[in-house]
Amino acid sequence: MNYQDLVNEAFAASQNAYTPYSHFAVGACVLLKNGKTVHGCNIENAAYGSTMCAERNAIFASYCQGYRKDDIIALAIVANCSPLVSPCGACRQVLSELLDPHTPIILGCKEYYEVTNMEELLPRMFIGESL
């Protein structure tokens, strides 16, 4: 699966977003080394702080299925917006622990995508080895 396919898959995931408050649907898709994909989308709540972002749902779902960072090839995060959607601070902290710092993260919209990683998105990250 190439990055464009992964972006398309993440847009498919965004179809299940539950966004009655923001009306901003986000999709995410983890690509695993075994060729499988794991979807995530944002699920909002009337208590806004209880909302869960698409990328955290996708990475948590992957871990819930028993996969770990070494099993992951890439993560796509998509939304129909400009500039490209970019993970919030909480997601950056979570992803910095659950993804290898060099695992490609594809940020996409309908027209194009860019490839980054956690090292770029969260420099000098706080990780378990710091404890």
Ligand code: THU
């Ligand atoms: N959101 C995500 O799911 N991922 C991001 O990377 C950015 C923000 C969601 C949270 C909320 O449901 C909506 O987008 C507006 O912030």
